[in-house]
Structures are given as C-alpha cells and as structure tokens.
Amino acid sequence: MSKPNTTFMIEFLFEGFSSFQWQQRLALFMVFLTLYLLTLSGNVIIVTIIRLDRHLHTPMYFFLSMLSISETCYTVTIIPRMLFGLLSPQQTISFQDCATQLFFYLTFGVNNCFLLTAMGYDRYVAICKPLRYSVIMSKAACIHLAFGSLGIGLSIAIVHVTSVFRLSFCDKFVIPHFFCDVRPLLKLSCTDTTVNEIINVVFSLCVLVLPMCLVFISYVLIISTILKIASAEGRKKAFATCASHLTVVIFHYGCASIVYLKPKSQSSVGQDRLISVTYTVITPLLNPVVYSLRNKEVKDAVRRVLGLKFLSS
Template sequence: MANHTEVREFVFQGFSNFHEHQLTLFIVFLIMYILTLAGNGIIVTVIRIDHHLHTPMYFFLSVLSTSETFYSLVIIPRMLSGLVGLSRSISLVGCGTQLFFFLGFAITNCFLLAVMGFDRYVAICNPLRYSVIMNWRTCIQLASGSWSIGLSTAIIQVSSVFSLPFCDANVISHFFCDIRPLMKLACADTTIKEFITLLISLCVLVLPMVLIFISYVLIVSTILKMASAEGRKKAFATCASHLTVVIVHYGCASIAYLKPKSENTRDQDQLISVTYTVITPLLNPVVYTLRNKEVKDALLRAMGRNPS
C-alpha cells in the first residue's frame, strides 16, 4: 500500500451515459418512488385497520411491504440526488452501510416470498389444518426468521467485500454500492470473494425458488383435482398476485447475481438494477391492490364505501 492512496470515499458514476436525460430520469424515478412509498404505506395501513385482513396471508404481505419500503429508502433517495447534480460521493462507512441494508432487505424479501408460498400451500392443500399450522406464533417465527437470515447474510457478505483493500480507483460505475462494482475497484485478487458471493447468491436465490417451485407444484396438483370450477378459479386467484411478484423478483435478481460477470454492458447492468431497485418495490402494491379483491374491498371500506 506504500505506493497507493487508500480510498476513503467513493464516487458514483450514476447515469452519466444518459447525461441529456438526467432530468427526465429524475422525474420518472421520483414519481415511481412516491407511488412506491404511498402504495406500500396504504397496504400496511389497510391490513392493520381492517379486521377482515387479519390473516396470515395478509400479515406476511404487510411485512413484505414494510421491507420493500425500507429497501427503496436505502437506494432511491441518493440516486435521485445524484441525478440533479447533488453530491455523488459516499464515505467508505456509508458505502458499507448502504450495501448492508440493501442486501439485508433484498434477502429478507426473497425468504418472505418463500414463506408466502408455503402459506398458500397450506391454505390450499391442507385447508382443514390451516389455522392450526399457520397460527400467529408460527407466522411471527417465520417472519422473524426471514429478517434474521437476511440481516445475518448481509453481515457476512459486507464483511467479505470490505475486507478487500481499496486504493487509487474510487469511481463506482453504478448508482449505488453493489457487490460487483465494488469488487472491480479492489486492488487485490478477488477470486475467493467472488466465489463466496456466488455461494451466497445461490443460497438466497435458488433455495427459496426451489421451495416456492415445490409449493406451487403441490398447489397446482391439488387445484386440478378440485371438482368445482369455481373452486379452482378462486384458488388460482389467491396465488396469481404472489406468483407475479415472485417471477419478476427472482427473475431480475437471478439475472443480476447469477450471470457470468463478463456478460452485459454497464448500461444493461444498470437497466437490470433499476428493475429490481425501483420497479419491483412498486410492483408489490400495484399487483396486490389491482389483482386482489379482498384488498380492494378493504380499501373501499377504509374510504367509507361499501364494496359491491
């Protein structure tokens, strides 16, 4: 390190390739950010005040909405400030803190979606024992377990990345502190750290996906055996919203963290990152309010109107 300058802060390159569209991007992302906060806030509030939604399914949805809200708070405000020419720099500690909370909430969301898949499996495949299996103690344990896995895994990942030395180069070719852009700046061999990152990514993405896949195989098998067409339609409807969020969430995350690092240009990487940091948190309230009749009815009751 004698011939190098130790990095004390990083500078985000952000969306410099789209310099002429910075204001447009700011307006679009700001609108989406406000809608995300409002949408998730409404979902949490409605679920809390409407006793019709005091069920395990909506308890997990409120926990997911809370996590999505904090997830967007970690990334989007700083990204917006960079788009309007405010400070694009972040201290070493600030970068580590942002990466920790980003990973913590992202991994928590992965496991919460798996828990919600398990909840749908019990509700459809074992309805007579649903209230016994999915009691409130179990629900709290599953939600707490998801948070614990997310935050503890984030600690491991952040410790791994920031044990690397950073010197001379300090410009992050991204709009927030993410794993791969940071590793590119390290002035040491990152092979072992990249292997650790791959293992963690496989665990937090593939394991929940496998659990969700198994749940839905069993769910579809049970639904197809139902004699009533109305019953099949209702069962599919209760799973449609969750499945939509799962496909987008895991699809974007898998492309970002499981693809070979040599693939995709910087612009393509940023597009993928925008999808899972800006669009996915907004998708949750949109899907669950537009496609879910019970939530729509609860919103009408909250506004003093009787659902039809």
Template sequence: TEFLLLGFSSLGEVQLILFAVFLCLYLIILSGNITIVTVIRLDHSLHIPMYFFLGILSISETCYTFVILPKMLINLLSFLRTISFIHCATQMFFLLGFATTNCLLLGVMGYDRYAAICHPLRYPILMRWQVCGQLAATCAVVGFLFSLIGSLLVFELPFCGPTKINHYFCDISPVIRLACTDTYIIELIIFAGGVLALTVPLTFICISYGFIVRTILRIPSAEGKRKAFSTCASHLTVVIVHYGCASFVYLRPSAKYSSSKDKLVTVTYTIVTPLLNPMVYSLRNKDVQTAIRKMICRG
C-alpha cells in the same frame, strides 16, 4: 475514504427527466406500500397470515427502496456524486439484507398458500400467529446474516486505486471490481451465497406450487378451481418478476458483468418490483380492494 457514483451521468440533461420519472415512481411506491400496510392493520378481516406476510413484505420493500432511491435522486441533480466508504458499506449491508429478506418472505408466502390450499383443515394450526411471527423473524435474521457476511467480505478488500463506481448505488459487482487485489475467491464465495439465497426459496416455491396445482386439479367445480388459482395469482406475478430480475443480476460470473445493461435491469429490480407488489395486490385482490373502499368511506 470515498467513492464516486457515476450513476446516469453519461446521459447529460436526460437526468432531469429521469429525476422526475423516478421521483414519481418512488412516491407511488411509498404511497402504495403505506396504503397496503395501513389497510391490513386497520381492517380486521385481513388479519390472517396471508396479509400479515404481505404487510411485512411491503415494509421490507419500503425500507429497501429507501436505502437506494433518495441517494440516487440526489445524485441525479448533483455534480458531485461522492459517497463515503462507511456510507457505501452501510448501503450495501441494508440493501443485501432487505433484498434477501424479501426473497425469503416470498418463499414463506408460497408455503402459506400451500398450507391454505393443500391442508385447509390443519391451516389454523400450521399457520398460527406464533408460527407466523417466528417465520417473519427468521427471514429477517437469516437475510441480514447473509448481508453481514457478504458486506464484510467485500469491504475487507484493499481499495487503493480507482474510486469510480459505474452504478447508481453500492452494489457488489461494481464495488468489488475496484479492489486492488485478486478477488476470485471472494467472488466465488459471494456467488455461492447468492445462489443459495435465491435458489433455495425459489425451489421451495416451485415445490409448494407443484403440490398446489395437483390439489387444485382435483377440485371438481370449475368455480372452485378458479377461486383457488386466483388466491395464488398475485403472489406468482411478484415472484416471477422479482426472481427473474434478481437472477439476471446476481446469478452469473463477474466476467459477464456489463455496467450499462446491469443498470437497466437493476432499475427494474429496485423500482419496478417494489412498485409491482402493492399494485398487483391492490388491483387483483378483491379483499384488499374492499378494505380500501371501506377505509375511504370511513374517511
């Protein structure tokens, strides 16, 4: 009926330091993403597709961290780190749903940059608001459909033996290792789903940026090239960190699973990446900086 999340229990008193660090980072993530969403909502100059998708990504990242971090923070201060079977399944469902949605949104943002730079005259038609809404809704529907299938595959397995999850949340690999049956076929299906969810958007992004680079190189002025590259820099930074960490965790056979190494990389994936999104877009993007200054002056 319940599992035991081992989390960082092997670190002893260091957990108190981790609690303080992770709490500060979580508050920064929340405040950063809330700021981004609020600024985009209130400043009419940011009411364009690029910032619409950035706002959706910020909301999705906020929900993603909410699924994991509050429970992790509570467990860092608790002796009893249990999580019910239903709560574990629910956590995995929303975790995978928001994670897959984020991957797809990054792919859509890559297409938005491609349309803006390679087809500037057709851009208002290609990325009209109806299309933007449909793309965002499709990302969420497909993301949670993948999540539903993955969660059902895992939690329909029989769990009749060990109950200790060597992780700080209900991730697929540490949970599936507790099943008291052969899980090879299920792991193969989930691995194929992970490859699909990660590589399809990433391939789409790479193709989009191939066309973008070709178009930018044709721009005669150095200033024009710099300006075009700068509009893509923030998105590329987030893509590299996001897909780098996610690929390390999910795109490999379960035999290569290492609890301690995975926890370290997953901390990057679940905390640093959501933190990076608002930081990169607020520090590197002049439009967002101007909008934030305007909002502060009005306040």
C-alpha cells in the same frame, strides 16, 4: 511485498447516469421520483389497510404487510441517493456510508426473497392442507418465519459487508453503478477477490435458487391440488388467491437472477445498471399495485375502511 495502502476515510464516486445528457437525467429524475412516491404511498396504504381491517388479519396479509415494510426500507436505502445523483452526477459517498448502504440493501433484499418464499408456503398450506391451516400457520409460526427471513438477511449482509470492506481499493474509487453493490465494488479492488467471488456465488444460490425451488415446488403441489377441485368456481377462486403472489415472485426473482446468477464473464456494466433500475425502482412498485388491483379482498377492505371513515365524519 508491501500491501497496497487503504484507508477508512476514502470516498467513492458513483458513475451512475453521468453519461446521460442533462435533459435525459432530468426526465429520468421525474419518472423515478414519481415511481418512488407511488411505491411509498402504495406500501403505506397496504400496511394501514391490513392494520385497520380485521378481515385481513390472516397469515397471508401478515406476510404482505411485512413485505410492504421491507420493500419500503429497501427503496429508502437506494432511491433517494440515486435521485440526488441524477441532479448532481459527480456524487460521492464515504467509505462508511457505502458500507451502510450495502448492508441495508442486502438485508432487506434477502429478507424480501425469503418473505416471498414464506408467502408461497402459506398458499401451499391454505390450498393443500386447509383443515390444518390454522394450526400450521399459527401466529407464532408466522412471526418465526418473518423474523427468520430478517435474520437470514442480517447474517448475509454482515458477512458480505465485512468481506468486501476488508479489501484494498488503492486509487480506484469510481463505482460503475448508482449504488454500492457487491460486484461493482469487487471490480474496484486491487487485491485478490477469489474468496469474495465464492461467497457471492454461494449466497446468490442460497438466496435466489433455493427460494425459487421452494416456491416452484409449492406451486406444483398447489396446481396439482387445484386441478382436483370439482367445481370450476372453486378452481377459479383457488387460482385467484395465488395469482398476485406468483406475479410478484416472477418479476422479483427474474430480475435478481439475471444480475446475480449471470456468469461474471457475461457481466456488462450498462446491462447490469439497467436491470438494477428494474428491481430497485419498478419491482418494489409491483407489490402494492398487484395486490391492490388484482386482489378483491384488499379492494373490499379499502372500501370498508373508507366507508367507516366517511361514516365517522
């Protein structure tokens, strides 16, 4: 039996939001563009403030700056093309560009998951082992954790992209999504995708379930330690240092888990697309918003930096 023909010069067509009316797409464009600009500016401000204010030169804010950079790269990979697709619903993407988009989407998406895990570990050490904090969370350890997260993201992206784009797609080139993701691409293949499905499940468990379990264990130990603190003020302060991180973790892992851990039989294109909008457009905005509005140290740092700027002028 001859193998179905495939070529490396084909183009995919995003279905995206083509079922929406022009006025609806225009309204979505304005909303998503606003959220995108807020996300970019918020993350840039956070990275800049952390870089300029020496009071924030701690492991916690080192990881926060790495997360902000990763979130920025993550959104740049997806949102600009999605915005263009809202204005031009018949949007195509080349085979190579689709592979590139999937590669960077997976790299930074996985990197975000493990950076959040590293931040959870940092909070665990700070609260449960405060006397050894400076030793355990040394500069070298923080760099290793950050680059380890990126390394895991790169490795998983390489395996996924290589396995997906070795498949034959025959004459089915309409992607029922607004960006190149693993599951929509597998649905287009006219060859057996069993191995790809297994890889997808294994990596989803490693990237979502394992980090979630580690963060959960960290917070069980953190809460247990906090409850032993005698003063109410001390307990309140300890909880405050974890609240922002925990909020971002719940939204990040929650949305991703609904899409990637849901059984294939229960997968709905419309629902998956809606949830994908949440974790590609809205969730990245939570990082700067939550850490700027709920974090007193960041707000104090902004005042200090702005105060220095005004004084220097």
